[in-house]
Amino acid sequence: MDAKRAEHTVIIGAGQAGIQVADSLRAEGYPGAVTVLNDESAVPYQRPPLSKDYLSAAAEGTALPLRGPDFFESKNITLHSGRAVAVDTDARKVSLDGGTVLNYTHLVFATGAANRPLSCPGATFEGVHALRTLRDALNLQRALATAQRVVVIGAGFIGLEFAAAAHARGLEVTVLEFASRPMGRALSATASQWFAERHRTDGIDLRLNEGVASIERDEAGLVVISTTGRRYPADLVLYGVGVLPRTEVPQAAGVATDNGVLVDAALRTSVPGVLAVGDCASFPNVHTGTRTRLESVQNATDQGRHAARSIMGENSSYAQLPWFWSTQGALRLQIAGISEPTDEPVILGDPSSGKFSIALLRNGALAAVESVNSPADHIAARKLVGQNISVDPATLTHPSFSLKALAKTLIPVPS
Amino acid sequence: MPTITFAQSSGATTEITVAEGTSLMRAAVTNSVDGIVGECGGQGMCATCHVYVRPEFTDQLPELSDDEDEMLDCTTAERTDSSRLGCQIKMSPALMNIVVDVPADQV
Structure with missing residues:
Protein backbone atom coordinates (compact mmCIF):
# COMPACT_ATOMS: atom_id res chain seq x y z
CA MET A 1 0.00 0.00 0.00
CA ASP A 2 2.80 2.39 0.85
CA ALA A 3 4.42 1.85 -2.53
CA LYS A 4 1.10 2.54 -4.23
CA ARG A 5 0.55 5.66 -2.20
CA ALA A 6 3.85 7.11 -3.39
CA GLU A 7 2.86 6.82 -7.04
CA HIS A 8 2.70 10.10 -8.88
CA THR A 9 2.10 10.59 -12.58
CA VAL A 10 3.17 13.96 -13.93
CA ILE A 11 1.75 14.93 -17.32
CA ILE A 12 3.52 17.71 -19.21
CA GLY A 13 0.90 19.46 -21.31
CA ALA A 14 -2.77 20.29 -20.70
CA GLY A 15 -4.10 19.87 -24.23
CA GLN A 16 -6.52 17.22 -25.42
CA ALA A 17 -3.94 14.41 -24.96
CA GLY A 18 -2.64 15.42 -21.52
CA ILE A 19 -6.08 15.94 -20.01
CA GLN A 20 -7.25 12.63 -21.46
CA VAL A 21 -4.36 10.77 -19.77
CA ALA A 22 -5.36 12.27 -16.41
CA ASP A 23 -9.06 11.53 -16.94
CA SER A 24 -8.39 7.96 -18.07
CA LEU A 25 -5.99 7.26 -15.19
CA ARG A 26 -8.81 8.03 -12.79
CA ALA A 27 -11.32 6.07 -14.86
CA GLU A 28 -8.94 3.06 -14.72
CA GLY A 29 -8.68 3.38 -10.93
CA TYR A 30 -5.12 4.72 -10.72
CA PRO A 31 -4.37 5.01 -7.00
CA GLY A 32 -1.56 7.58 -7.09
CA ALA A 33 -1.38 11.35 -7.42
CA VAL A 34 -1.90 12.94 -10.83
CA THR A 35 -0.49 16.33 -11.81
CA VAL A 36 -1.06 18.07 -15.15
CA LEU A 37 1.28 20.93 -16.06
CA ASN A 38 -0.42 23.74 -17.98
CA ASP A 39 1.92 26.24 -19.66
CA GLU A 40 -0.90 28.49 -20.88
CA SER A 41 -2.73 30.96 -18.67
CA ALA A 42 -6.18 29.82 -19.85
CA VAL A 43 -7.87 26.80 -18.28
CA PRO A 44 -7.46 23.79 -20.62
CA TYR A 45 -9.62 24.33 -23.71
CA GLN A 46 -10.49 22.78 -27.04
CA ARG A 47 -8.41 23.97 -29.97
CA PRO A 48 -10.33 22.72 -33.04
CA PRO A 49 -13.08 25.38 -32.90
CA LEU A 50 -10.47 28.18 -32.82
CA SER A 51 -9.89 28.01 -36.57
CA LYS A 52 -13.56 27.45 -37.41
CA ASP A 53 -16.67 28.56 -35.47
CA TYR A 54 -14.67 30.75 -33.16
CA LEU A 55 -13.70 33.06 -36.03
CA SER A 56 -17.23 33.60 -37.34
CA ALA A 57 -18.89 36.94 -36.72
CA ALA A 58 -21.57 35.18 -34.65
CA ALA A 59 -19.10 33.20 -32.53
CA GLU A 60 -19.90 32.15 -28.99
CA GLY A 61 -17.53 34.46 -27.16
CA THR A 62 -15.57 32.11 -24.95
CA ALA A 63 -13.43 29.06 -25.62
CA LEU A 64 -14.93 25.68 -24.96
CA PRO A 65 -13.17 24.10 -21.97
CA LEU A 66 -11.87 20.54 -22.22
CA ARG A 67 -13.52 19.75 -18.91
CA GLY A 68 -15.79 21.64 -16.52
CA PRO A 69 -14.44 23.72 -13.64
CA ASP A 70 -14.91 21.12 -10.90
CA PHE A 71 -13.43 18.26 -12.96
CA PHE A 72 -9.93 18.55 -11.50
CA GLU A 73 -11.00 18.75 -7.90
CA SER A 74 -13.64 16.06 -8.16
CA LYS A 75 -11.17 13.63 -9.81
CA ASN A 76 -8.35 14.60 -7.45
CA ILE A 77 -6.15 15.82 -10.31
CA THR A 78 -3.77 18.72 -9.68
CA LEU A 79 -3.70 21.27 -12.48
CA HIS A 80 -0.43 23.09 -12.02
CA SER A 81 0.37 26.31 -13.88
CA GLY A 82 3.90 26.22 -15.16
CA ARG A 83 6.27 25.04 -17.81
CA ALA A 84 8.58 22.07 -17.43
CA VAL A 85 12.14 23.18 -18.13
CA ALA A 86 14.17 20.08 -17.28
CA VAL A 87 13.71 16.42 -16.41
CA ASP A 88 16.16 14.26 -14.47
CA THR A 89 15.13 10.79 -15.57
CA ASP A 90 17.49 9.00 -13.14
CA ALA A 91 16.18 10.81 -10.07
CA ARG A 92 12.68 11.01 -11.64
CA LYS A 93 12.27 14.72 -11.06
CA VAL A 94 10.74 17.48 -13.21
CA SER A 95 11.87 21.10 -12.74
CA LEU A 96 9.43 23.90 -13.55
CA ASP A 97 10.14 27.45 -14.68
CA GLY A 98 9.10 28.85 -11.28
CA GLY A 99 11.67 26.70 -9.47
CA THR A 100 9.27 24.01 -8.30
CA VAL A 101 10.58 20.44 -8.52
CA LEU A 102 8.14 17.52 -8.74
CA ASN A 103 8.99 13.87 -8.08
CA TYR A 104 7.31 11.37 -10.37
CA THR A 105 6.95 7.65 -10.79
CA HIS A 106 5.54 8.05 -14.31
CA LEU A 107 6.04 10.98 -16.62
CA VAL A 108 3.99 11.67 -19.77
CA PHE A 109 5.09 14.07 -22.47
CA ALA A 110 1.94 15.58 -23.97
CA THR A 111 3.76 18.70 -25.10
CA GLY A 112 2.04 18.95 -28.47
CA ALA A 113 3.46 20.88 -31.36
CA ALA A 114 4.43 24.46 -32.11
CA ASN A 115 3.73 26.28 -35.35
CA ARG A 116 6.58 26.11 -37.80
CA PRO A 117 7.76 29.72 -37.94
CA LEU A 118 7.54 31.73 -41.14
CA SER A 119 11.12 32.44 -42.13
CA CYS A 120 10.79 35.06 -44.90
CA PRO A 121 11.75 38.73 -44.45
CA GLY A 122 8.95 40.66 -42.77
CA ALA A 123 7.53 37.58 -41.04
CA THR A 124 7.45 39.31 -37.66
CA PHE A 125 5.60 42.48 -38.73
CA GLU A 126 2.50 43.41 -36.79
CA GLY A 127 -0.50 42.05 -38.66
CA VAL A 128 1.22 38.76 -39.49
CA HIS A 129 -0.51 36.08 -37.45
CA ALA A 130 -0.26 32.40 -36.65
CA LEU A 131 -3.05 30.37 -35.05
CA ARG A 132 -2.61 27.81 -32.31
CA THR A 133 -3.63 29.19 -28.94
CA LEU A 134 -6.70 30.93 -27.59
CA ARG A 135 -4.62 34.10 -27.40
CA ASP A 136 -3.84 33.80 -31.13
CA ALA A 137 -7.54 33.31 -31.89
CA LEU A 138 -8.53 36.36 -29.83
CA ASN A 139 -5.98 38.48 -31.72
CA LEU A 140 -7.35 37.21 -35.01
CA GLN A 141 -10.95 37.84 -34.00
CA ARG A 142 -10.06 41.45 -33.31
CA ALA A 143 -8.05 41.82 -36.52
CA LEU A 144 -10.83 40.30 -38.62
CA ALA A 145 -13.28 42.90 -37.38
CA THR A 146 -11.44 45.69 -39.22
CA ALA A 147 -9.63 43.87 -42.05
CA GLN A 148 -10.70 43.99 -45.69
CA ARG A 149 -7.98 42.08 -47.50
CA VAL A 150 -6.61 38.85 -46.07
CA VAL A 151 -3.63 36.85 -47.34
CA VAL A 152 -3.26 33.30 -46.11
CA ILE A 153 0.11 31.59 -46.48
CA GLY A 154 -0.23 27.82 -46.73
CA ALA A 155 -3.24 25.85 -48.00
CA GLY A 156 -3.26 23.21 -45.29
CA PHE A 157 -6.19 22.55 -42.94
CA ILE A 158 -5.57 25.62 -40.77
CA GLY A 159 -4.99 27.94 -43.75
CA LEU A 160 -8.13 26.85 -45.56
CA GLU A 161 -10.31 26.76 -42.46
CA PHE A 162 -9.23 30.30 -41.71
CA ALA A 163 -9.63 31.37 -45.36
CA ALA A 164 -13.20 30.02 -45.45
CA ALA A 165 -14.06 31.71 -42.13
CA ALA A 166 -12.64 35.06 -43.32
CA HIS A 167 -14.43 34.73 -46.66
CA ALA A 168 -17.71 34.02 -44.87
CA ARG A 169 -17.26 37.34 -43.07
CA GLY A 170 -17.19 39.07 -46.45
CA LEU A 171 -13.45 39.65 -46.64
CA GLU A 172 -11.31 39.44 -49.76
CA VAL A 173 -9.16 36.31 -49.34
CA THR A 174 -6.05 35.18 -51.22
CA VAL A 175 -4.34 31.90 -50.35
CA LEU A 176 -0.75 31.26 -51.42
CA GLU A 177 0.47 27.66 -51.57
CA PHE A 178 3.93 26.75 -52.79
CA ALA A 179 2.90 23.15 -53.60
CA SER A 180 0.82 22.18 -56.61
CA ARG A 181 -2.27 21.25 -54.61
CA PRO A 182 -3.93 22.15 -51.30
CA MET A 183 -3.78 19.89 -48.23
CA GLY A 184 -1.26 17.76 -50.11
CA ARG A 185 0.12 16.06 -47.03
CA ALA A 186 -3.26 14.77 -45.85
CA LEU A 187 -5.46 14.33 -48.92
CA SER A 188 -5.50 12.28 -52.11
CA ALA A 189 -4.85 14.25 -55.29
CA THR A 190 -8.49 13.70 -56.35
CA ALA A 191 -9.90 15.24 -53.18
CA SER A 192 -7.30 17.98 -53.18
CA GLN A 193 -8.26 19.08 -56.70
CA TRP A 194 -11.96 19.06 -55.85
CA PHE A 195 -11.34 21.33 -52.84
CA ALA A 196 -9.17 23.68 -54.91
CA GLU A 197 -11.91 24.12 -57.51
CA ARG A 198 -14.65 24.46 -54.92
CA HIS A 199 -12.83 27.15 -52.91
CA ARG A 200 -12.16 29.09 -56.10
CA THR A 201 -15.81 28.84 -57.17
CA ASP A 202 -16.80 30.12 -53.74
CA GLY A 203 -14.63 33.20 -54.31
CA ILE A 204 -11.35 32.46 -52.56
CA ASP A 205 -8.34 33.35 -54.71
CA LEU A 206 -6.34 30.15 -54.25
CA ARG A 207 -2.91 30.38 -55.89
CA LEU A 208 -0.95 27.16 -56.24
CA ASN A 209 2.75 26.77 -57.05
CA GLU A 210 3.17 30.19 -55.50
CA GLY A 211 4.79 30.62 -52.10
CA VAL A 212 5.74 33.67 -50.08
CA ALA A 213 9.07 35.38 -50.78
CA SER A 214 8.81 38.32 -48.39
CA ILE A 215 6.44 40.66 -46.59
CA GLU A 216 6.82 44.44 -46.89
CA ARG A 217 5.07 47.26 -45.11
CA ASP A 218 3.99 50.62 -46.53
CA GLU A 219 1.61 53.42 -45.47
CA ALA A 220 -1.40 51.43 -46.67
CA GLY A 221 -0.49 48.29 -44.73
CA LEU A 222 1.22 45.00 -45.49
CA VAL A 223 2.22 43.70 -48.92
CA VAL A 224 2.92 40.02 -49.42
CA ILE A 225 5.35 39.37 -52.26
CA SER A 226 5.07 35.91 -53.72
CA THR A 227 7.73 33.64 -55.22
CA THR A 228 6.44 34.62 -58.67
CA GLY A 229 6.93 38.30 -57.87
CA ARG A 230 3.24 39.22 -57.54
CA ARG A 231 2.34 41.73 -54.84
CA TYR A 232 -0.70 41.20 -52.62
CA PRO A 233 -1.72 44.09 -50.36
CA ALA A 234 -3.13 42.85 -47.06
CA ASP A 235 -4.57 44.13 -43.81
CA LEU A 236 -4.08 40.75 -42.21
CA VAL A 237 -1.71 37.88 -42.99
CA LEU A 238 -2.23 34.41 -41.51
CA TYR A 239 0.35 31.71 -42.00
CA GLY A 240 -0.13 28.00 -41.45
CA VAL A 241 2.94 26.26 -42.79
CA GLY A 242 3.02 23.16 -40.65
CA VAL A 243 4.13 22.38 -37.13
CA LEU A 244 7.13 21.08 -35.25
CA PRO A 245 6.78 18.67 -32.34
CA ARG A 246 7.80 20.19 -29.03
CA THR A 247 10.68 17.93 -28.05
CA GLU A 248 13.25 20.28 -26.46
CA VAL A 249 12.70 19.05 -22.88
CA PRO A 250 12.60 15.30 -23.64
CA GLN A 251 15.61 15.65 -25.93
CA ALA A 252 17.63 17.46 -23.29
CA ALA A 253 16.65 14.75 -20.80
CA GLY A 254 18.13 12.05 -23.01
CA VAL A 255 14.81 10.66 -24.28
CA ALA A 256 15.15 9.43 -27.88
CA THR A 257 13.53 11.76 -30.45
CA ASP A 258 13.35 11.93 -34.23
CA ASN A 259 10.60 14.21 -35.56
CA GLY A 260 8.80 13.62 -32.26
CA VAL A 261 9.38 11.67 -29.07
CA LEU A 262 9.96 8.06 -30.11
CA VAL A 263 7.58 5.63 -28.42
CA ASP A 264 6.93 1.90 -28.70
CA ALA A 265 3.57 0.28 -29.39
CA ALA A 266 2.54 0.80 -25.76
CA LEU A 267 3.50 4.53 -26.06
CA ARG A 268 6.57 4.16 -23.82
CA THR A 269 9.68 6.19 -24.64
CA SER A 270 13.30 4.99 -24.56
CA VAL A 271 13.46 5.86 -20.84
CA PRO A 272 11.73 3.68 -18.20
CA GLY A 273 8.66 5.29 -16.63
CA VAL A 274 8.39 7.93 -19.35
CA LEU A 275 5.63 7.94 -22.00
CA ALA A 276 4.56 10.30 -24.78
CA VAL A 277 1.18 10.90 -26.43
CA GLY A 278 -0.52 13.07 -29.03
CA ASP A 279 1.02 15.55 -31.48
CA CYS A 280 4.53 15.21 -29.99
CA ALA A 281 4.74 11.40 -30.19
CA SER A 282 6.21 9.39 -33.07
CA PHE A 283 4.68 5.93 -32.80
CA PRO A 284 4.74 2.67 -34.77
CA ASN A 285 1.58 2.93 -36.84
CA VAL A 286 0.05 -0.47 -37.60
CA HIS A 287 -2.09 1.09 -40.36
CA THR A 288 0.83 2.38 -42.41
CA GLY A 289 3.61 0.09 -41.25
CA THR A 290 5.77 3.15 -40.58
CA ARG A 291 6.53 5.50 -37.73
CA THR A 292 3.95 8.30 -37.72
CA ARG A 293 3.30 11.48 -35.85
CA LEU A 294 -0.30 12.65 -36.12
CA GLU A 295 -1.90 15.96 -35.23
CA SER A 296 -5.53 15.27 -34.47
CA VAL A 297 -8.09 15.09 -31.68
CA GLN A 298 -8.65 11.37 -32.30
CA ASN A 299 -4.93 10.63 -31.98
CA ALA A 300 -4.64 12.74 -28.83
CA THR A 301 -7.60 11.21 -27.00
CA ASP A 302 -7.11 7.59 -28.07
CA GLN A 303 -3.40 7.71 -27.20
CA GLY A 304 -4.27 9.41 -23.92
CA ARG A 305 -6.56 6.49 -23.03
CA HIS A 306 -3.94 3.96 -24.11
CA ALA A 307 -1.11 5.58 -22.16
CA ALA A 308 -3.23 5.48 -19.01
CA ARG A 309 -3.66 1.73 -19.45
CA SER A 310 0.11 1.34 -20.03
CA ILE A 311 0.78 3.18 -16.77
CA MET A 312 -1.66 0.80 -15.06
CA GLY A 313 0.58 -2.05 -16.19
CA GLU A 314 -1.20 -3.24 -19.33
CA ASN A 315 1.18 -4.20 -22.14
CA SER A 316 -0.88 -3.79 -25.31
CA SER A 317 -0.25 -2.24 -28.70
CA TYR A 318 -1.89 1.01 -29.73
CA ALA A 319 -3.78 0.28 -32.95
CA GLN A 320 -6.68 2.75 -33.19
CA LEU A 321 -7.64 3.78 -36.70
CA PRO A 322 -6.64 7.40 -37.33
CA TRP A 323 -9.45 9.73 -38.37
CA PHE A 324 -9.52 13.45 -39.02
CA TRP A 325 -11.90 16.23 -39.88
CA SER A 326 -11.81 19.75 -41.20
CA THR A 327 -14.62 22.28 -41.55
CA GLN A 328 -14.04 24.80 -44.32
CA GLY A 329 -17.09 27.01 -44.60
CA MET B 1 -32.75 33.07 -19.36
CA PRO B 2 -33.35 29.50 -20.58
CA THR B 3 -32.86 26.60 -18.22
CA ILE B 4 -31.73 23.14 -19.25
CA THR B 5 -32.33 20.09 -17.09
CA PHE B 6 -30.04 17.13 -17.70
CA ALA B 7 -31.45 13.89 -16.29
CA GLN B 8 -29.02 11.03 -15.75
CA SER B 9 -29.98 7.36 -15.98
CA SER B 10 -29.22 7.19 -12.24
CA GLY B 11 -32.12 9.58 -11.63
CA ALA B 12 -29.87 12.50 -10.68
CA THR B 13 -30.64 15.79 -12.42
CA THR B 14 -28.64 18.96 -13.05
CA GLU B 15 -30.35 22.24 -13.83
CA ILE B 16 -28.33 24.88 -15.69
CA THR B 17 -29.32 28.40 -16.67
CA VAL B 18 -27.59 29.71 -19.78
CA ALA B 19 -27.69 32.65 -22.16
CA GLU B 20 -29.81 32.35 -25.29
CA GLY B 21 -27.83 30.96 -28.23
CA THR B 22 -25.70 28.67 -26.04
CA SER B 23 -25.66 25.10 -27.28
CA LEU B 24 -26.82 22.31 -25.04
CA MET B 25 -23.41 20.61 -25.43
CA ARG B 26 -21.53 23.75 -24.38
CA ALA B 27 -23.81 24.21 -21.39
CA ALA B 28 -23.13 20.63 -20.31
CA VAL B 29 -19.36 20.69 -20.85
CA THR B 30 -18.78 24.04 -19.18
CA ASN B 31 -20.82 22.92 -16.18
CA SER B 32 -19.31 19.43 -15.81
CA VAL B 33 -22.49 17.53 -16.57
CA ASP B 34 -21.57 13.83 -16.55
CA GLY B 35 -22.08 11.87 -19.73
CA ILE B 36 -21.75 14.67 -22.31
CA VAL B 37 -18.30 14.56 -23.91
CA GLY B 38 -18.31 16.91 -26.91
CA GLU B 39 -14.97 15.57 -28.10
CA CYS B 40 -14.96 17.44 -31.44
CA GLY B 41 -15.78 20.81 -29.89
CA GLY B 42 -19.27 21.15 -31.31
CA GLN B 43 -18.50 20.45 -34.95
CA GLY B 44 -21.01 17.63 -35.24
CA MET B 45 -18.19 15.23 -36.05
CA CYS B 46 -18.01 12.85 -33.12
CA ALA B 47 -21.54 12.11 -31.85
CA THR B 48 -20.40 12.19 -28.20
CA CYS B 49 -22.97 14.78 -27.05
CA HIS B 50 -25.97 12.55 -27.76
CA VAL B 51 -29.09 13.36 -25.72
CA TYR B 52 -32.69 12.19 -25.64
CA VAL B 53 -35.01 15.19 -25.73
CA ARG B 54 -38.24 14.75 -23.75
CA PRO B 55 -41.21 14.51 -26.14
CA GLU B 56 -42.94 17.70 -24.97
CA PHE B 57 -40.03 19.77 -26.36
CA THR B 58 -39.36 18.01 -29.66
CA ASP B 59 -41.72 20.28 -31.65
CA GLN B 60 -39.71 23.35 -30.66
CA LEU B 61 -36.32 21.93 -31.64
CA PRO B 62 -34.37 23.18 -34.64
CA GLU B 63 -34.88 20.94 -37.64
CA LEU B 64 -32.69 17.86 -37.95
CA SER B 65 -30.09 18.46 -40.69
CA ASP B 66 -28.95 15.64 -42.98
CA ASP B 67 -25.52 15.71 -41.36
CA GLU B 68 -26.88 15.42 -37.84
CA ASP B 69 -29.24 12.70 -38.98
CA GLU B 70 -26.33 10.68 -40.38
CA MET B 71 -24.16 11.23 -37.29
CA LEU B 72 -26.99 10.09 -35.01
CA ASP B 73 -26.84 6.72 -36.73
CA CYS B 74 -23.52 6.09 -35.03
CA THR B 75 -24.11 7.04 -31.42
CA THR B 76 -22.82 4.59 -28.83
CA ALA B 77 -26.15 4.41 -27.00
CA GLU B 78 -29.17 3.36 -29.04
CA ARG B 79 -30.74 6.01 -31.28
CA THR B 80 -34.42 6.67 -30.69
CA ASP B 81 -36.96 9.14 -32.13
CA SER B 82 -35.94 11.62 -29.44
CA SER B 83 -32.18 11.42 -30.12
CA ARG B 84 -30.35 14.65 -30.95
CA LEU B 85 -26.78 15.97 -30.80
CA GLY B 86 -26.43 18.52 -28.02
CA CYS B 87 -24.09 20.68 -30.09
CA GLN B 88 -26.83 21.27 -32.66
CA ILE B 89 -29.43 22.53 -30.17
CA LYS B 90 -28.99 26.23 -29.43
CA MET B 91 -31.08 27.56 -26.57
CA SER B 92 -33.95 29.85 -27.53
CA PRO B 93 -37.07 31.25 -25.83
CA ALA B 94 -39.04 28.33 -27.29
CA LEU B 95 -36.88 25.90 -25.33
CA MET B 96 -37.04 27.86 -22.09
CA ASN B 97 -37.24 24.88 -19.71
CA ILE B 98 -36.06 21.97 -21.81
CA VAL B 99 -35.43 18.59 -20.20
CA VAL B 100 -33.14 16.01 -21.76
CA ASP B 101 -32.06 12.54 -20.74
CA VAL B 102 -28.33 11.74 -20.89
CA PRO B 103 -27.51 8.30 -22.33
CA ALA B 104 -25.47 5.86 -20.26
CA ASP B 105 -22.59 5.80 -22.80
CA GLN B 106 -21.04 8.24 -25.29
CA VAL B 107 -17.72 6.65 -26.23
Missing part, protein backbone atom coordinates in the same frame (compact mmCIF):
# COMPACT_ATOMS: atom_id res chain seq x y z
CA ALA A 330 -19.94 24.74 -45.69
CA LEU A 331 -17.53 21.92 -46.57
CA ARG A 332 -17.23 19.19 -44.00
CA LEU A 333 -14.28 16.93 -44.73
CA GLN A 334 -13.89 13.70 -42.79
CA ILE A 335 -11.07 11.22 -43.33
CA ALA A 336 -10.78 7.65 -42.07
CA GLY A 337 -7.37 6.01 -42.40
CA ILE A 338 -4.20 7.36 -43.97
CA SER A 339 -3.92 7.46 -47.73
CA GLU A 340 -0.74 7.08 -49.75
CA PRO A 341 0.02 8.72 -53.10
CA THR A 342 -0.04 5.35 -54.86
CA ASP A 343 -3.53 4.36 -53.62
CA GLU A 344 -6.21 3.90 -56.29
CA PRO A 345 -9.01 6.45 -55.87
CA VAL A 346 -12.62 5.40 -56.51
CA ILE A 347 -15.27 8.11 -56.34
CA LEU A 348 -18.49 7.22 -54.52
CA GLY A 349 -21.42 9.47 -55.37
CA ASP A 350 -21.43 12.66 -57.43
CA PRO A 351 -18.75 15.25 -56.60
CA SER A 352 -20.75 17.96 -58.42
CA SER A 353 -23.50 17.55 -55.79
CA GLY A 354 -21.01 18.59 -53.10
CA LYS A 355 -21.71 15.35 -51.22
CA PHE A 356 -19.50 12.36 -52.02
CA SER A 357 -16.65 10.17 -50.81
CA ILE A 358 -13.41 8.90 -52.25
CA ALA A 359 -12.41 5.34 -51.41
CA LEU A 360 -8.68 4.73 -51.59
CA LEU A 361 -7.67 1.19 -52.44
CA ARG A 362 -4.27 -0.33 -51.72
CA ASN A 363 -3.54 -3.83 -53.03
CA GLY A 364 -7.27 -4.22 -53.64
CA ALA A 365 -8.24 -3.43 -50.06
CA LEU A 366 -9.91 -0.35 -48.57
CA ALA A 367 -7.06 1.73 -47.07
CA ALA A 368 -8.74 5.10 -46.46
CA VAL A 369 -11.94 7.00 -47.19
CA GLU A 370 -12.27 10.76 -47.63
CA SER A 371 -15.81 12.07 -47.25
CA VAL A 372 -17.22 15.47 -48.12
CA ASN A 373 -20.51 16.35 -46.45
CA SER A 374 -21.19 12.61 -46.05
CA PRO A 375 -20.96 11.68 -42.37
CA ALA A 376 -22.68 8.31 -42.88
CA ASP A 377 -19.93 7.25 -45.31
CA HIS A 378 -17.31 8.40 -42.85
CA ILE A 379 -18.75 6.54 -39.90
CA ALA A 380 -19.08 3.37 -41.99
CA ALA A 381 -15.51 3.86 -43.20
CA ARG A 382 -14.26 4.02 -39.62
CA LYS A 383 -15.62 0.49 -39.17
CA LEU A 384 -14.33 -0.81 -42.52
CA VAL A 385 -10.86 0.69 -42.97
CA GLY A 386 -8.11 -1.30 -41.31
CA GLN A 387 -10.06 -4.56 -41.51
CA ASN A 388 -8.19 -5.56 -44.69
CA ILE A 389 -11.44 -5.69 -46.63
CA SER A 390 -11.01 -6.51 -50.31
CA VAL A 391 -13.26 -4.52 -52.59
CA ASP A 392 -13.79 -4.46 -56.31
CA PRO A 393 -13.89 -0.94 -57.80
CA ALA A 394 -16.86 -2.00 -59.97
CA THR A 395 -18.85 -2.91 -56.86
CA LEU A 396 -18.04 0.42 -55.21
CA THR A 397 -19.30 2.46 -58.16
CA HIS A 398 -22.52 0.49 -58.57
CA PRO A 399 -25.46 2.89 -57.95
CA SER A 400 -26.91 0.67 -55.22
CA PHE A 401 -23.63 0.49 -53.25
CA SER A 402 -23.25 2.22 -49.90
CA LEU A 403 -20.44 2.01 -47.37
CA LYS A 404 -23.03 1.98 -44.63
CA ALA A 405 -24.68 -1.15 -46.05
CA LEU A 406 -21.27 -2.79 -46.47
CA ALA A 407 -20.35 -2.01 -42.86
CA LYS A 408 -23.60 -3.60 -41.70
CA THR A 409 -22.94 -6.85 -43.58
CA LEU A 410 -19.42 -7.24 -42.22
CA ILE A 411 -19.87 -6.29 -38.62
CA PRO A 412 -22.26 -8.18 -36.44
CA VAL A 413 -24.63 -5.75 -34.77
CA PRO A 414 -24.20 -6.04 -31.00
CA SER A 415 -27.44 -7.11 -29.41
